[in-house]
Amino acid sequence: MSEYKLTVGLEVHAELKTKTKMFCSSANDPDEVRPNVNICPVCMAHPGTLPVINKKAVHHVLRVGTALGSDLADFTEFDRKNYFYPDIPKGYQISQYKYPLVSNGILNGVAIERVHLEEDTASSSHEGSEGSLVDFNRAGVPLMELVTKPVIHTAEEAGAFARELQLLLRMLGVSDANMEKGEMRVEANISISKTDELGTKVEVKNLNSFRSVERAIAYEVERMTKILDGGQGEIVQETRGWDEGAQKTFSQRKKESAHDYRYFPDPDLPKLKLSEIPEFSSDVLRATMPELPWEKRVRLVREYGVKPENAEVFTADKVLGGLFEDAVIAIGVDRPSITLIENYITSDLVGLMKGSDSVGGVTGHTLSDLINMIKAGDLSSRGAKDTLALMYSEGGEPREIAEKNGFIQKNDIEALKKIVDEVIFANPTVVADYKSGKTALLQFFVGQGMKASKGSGNPGTLKSLFEEALK
Numbered sequence: 003m004s005e006y007k008l009t010v011g012l013e014v015h016a017e018l019k020t021k022t023k024m025f026c027s028s029a030n031d032p033d034e035v036r037p038n039v040n041i042c043p044v045c046m047a048h049p050g051t052l053p054v055i056n057k058k059a060v061h062h063v064l065r066v067g068t069a070l071g072s073d074l075a076d077f078t079e080f081d082r083k084n085y086f087y088p089d090i091p092k093g094y095q096i097s098q099y100k101y102p103l104v105s106n107g108i109l110n111g112v113a114i115e116r117v118h119l120e121e122d123t124a125s126s127s128h129e130g131s132e133g134s135l136v137d138f139n140r141a142g143v144p145l146m147e148l149v150t151k152p153v154i155h156t157a158e159e160a161g162a163f164a165r166e167l168q169l170l171l172r173m174l175g176v177s178d179a180n181m182e183k184g185e186m187r188v189e190a191n192i193s194i195s196k197t198d199e200l201g202t203k204v205e206v207k208n209l210n211s212f213r214s215v216e217r218a219i220a221y222e223v224e225r226m227t228k229i230l231d232g233g234q235g236e237i238v239q240e241t242r243g244w245d246e247g248a249q250k251t252f253s254q255r256k257k258e259s260a261h262d263y264r265y266f267p268d269p270d271l272p273k274l275k276l277s278e279i280p281e282f283s284s285d286v287l288r289a290t291m292p293e294l295p296w297e298k299r300v301r302l303v304r305e306y307g308v309k310p311e312n313a314e315v316f317t318a319d320k321v322l323g324g325l326f327e328d329a330v331i332a333i334g335v336d337r338p339s340i341t342l343i344e345n346y347i348t349s350d351l352v353g354l355m356k357g358s359d360s361v362g363g364v365t366g367h368t369l370s371d372l373i374n375m376i377k378a379g380d381l382s383s384r385g386a387k388d389t390l391a392l393m394y395s396e397g398g399e400p401r402e403i404a405e406k407n408g409f410i411q412k413n414d415i416e417a418l419k420k421i422v423d424e425v426i427f428a429n430p431t432v433v434a435d436y437k438s439g440k441t442a443l444l445q446f447f448v449g450q451g452m453k454a455s456k457g458s459g460n461p462g463t464l465k466s467l468f469e470e471a472l473k
C-alpha cells in the first residue's frame with residue numbers, strides 16, 4: 003500500500019483525417035504502404051519552399067475544442083520547435099507554442115490545458131540489415147496535440163480518459179485514432195508525492211494501447227515508491243519508454259525543457275485571426291456539432307429505456323449502435339419492442355459475432371421484423387434465436403427463414419393437444435409424482451412438449467394444456 007498520491011497529466015497526439023498534409027498538397031494517406039511516395043519539396047524541406055496552412059486541419063481542432071467546451075483562440079500563430087533528428091527534415095517541427103488554437107475545456111471530468119496543431123514527423127525504422135531507414139509519407143501529416151492538466155490520480159482514470167477521447171475523435175470524424183496504428187499516441191507525465199506539491203515527473207512514451215497506458219502508470223507508481231521508500235536516491239526527471247513485452251518502463255533520455263527547443267514564431271506562415279473566417283465562428287461550430295458520446299448515452303437511456311451498460315455499447319460501437327437505431331426506426335415507438343431489440347443485439351447477436359465487427363446479414367429492418375414475429379407469437383424464443391442465427395450467416399427475411407426451416411411456432415391447439423397426450427402417455431411415473439403434489443414437474447412436461455414440437459410449440463399454450471390434462 004502506497005501512501006503517496008499519484009498525479010498524471012496526459013499528452014495525446016492524434017493524426018487528423020484530411021486529404022492532404024498540414025502544410026503542402028501531398029496526400030495524407032495512413033494506409034499507404036510504399037515508403038516515400040506521398041512527399042513533395044515542401045514536406046521534404048527543400049530550400050525555397052513555403053508552407054501553406056491546411057484549413058481543414060484547423061477546422062478539425064476547433065471542432066474538438068467546441069466539443070470540449072474549450073476557449074477557442076481568436077489570434078493564433080505557428081511556431082518552430084527546433085531539434086535535430088533524421089525524422090524531421092527541416093530541423094524543426096512546425097507546432098504551436100504561445101497561442102494554441104484551443105485552451106481549457108473538460109473531458110470525462112478531466113480538465114484540459116490546451117489543444118494545438120502541429121505536423122507529424124517521418125517514421126524511422128532501425129530494424130533490418132540496411133541500417134536506419136526513414137519513410138517521409140508521415141512527415142507533415144496534421145497532428146493534433148491535446149494536453150490535460152495534471153489532475154488525474156489513478157491509472158484507470160487515465161485509461162478511461164483516453165478511451166473517451168478516442169471515441170470523441172471518431173464521432174467527430176476528425177481522426178480514426180487507432181492506437182495500434184499510431185494514429186493516436188498517448189504519453190503520460192507521472193509523479194508521486196506525499197504533499198500537495200508535485201513530485202519529480204517522468205514522461206512515459208510508446209503507449210500503444212489503453213491497457214499499456216494503465217499498466218505503465220501502475221508500474222511507475224511502484225518503481226517510484228520503491229526509490230523513495232528504499233532510500234535508493236532520487237527520482238530522475240526523464241523520458242522513459244514502455245516495453246510491452248517486459249511490461250516495464252525503461253530510461254530513454256534526460257527530459258528536454260521548453261527552452262532547449264528555442265521556439266519562435268514561424269516567419270513563413272501568416273498569423274491567423276480566426277474571427278475573420280466565417281466557418282470558424284463558435285456559433286457555426288456549435289451548430290454543426292454531431293451528437294457527442296456523452297449526449298448519445300443519455301439519449302439512449304432517456305428515450306428508449308436502454309440499460310446504461312448497453313447504452314455504452316451502442317455509443318462506443320458504431321455498427322451495433324447503428325443497427326439498434328435502424329431497428330428502432332423500423333419498429334416505431336414501442337418500449338417493449340425496443341427492449342427486445344436491445345436484448346437480441348447485446349446478447350444473441352453479439353454472441354454470434356464472436357468478437358468480429360460485422361453484424362452479418364442482419365439489418366435494422368429484418369431485425370424489427372423478427373421482433374414483430376416474436377411479439378405476434380409466431381416464434382418462440384428458441385425459434386427466434388435459430389432464425390437470427392440464419393439471418394446473421396445468410397441474410398434474408400426472418401419470416402421466409404422461419405417458414406422454410408419449420409421454426410414457426412405452432413399455436414394449433416389440436417396439434418399441441420396431441421403432443422400433450424403423447425408426453426403424458428410416455429411418462430407415467432412423472433405423471434404420478436405430479437399428481438401426488440410435485441407440481442413443479444409441470445416445467446418438465448412443458449419442456450418435453452417443446453422438444454416434441456421441435457421448439458415450435460408455444461410454451462404458454464403447452465403449459466395450460468398440461469395443467470388441464472393433468473387435473
Ligand code: MN
Pocket residue numbers: 015120147
Ligand atoms: Mn507534439
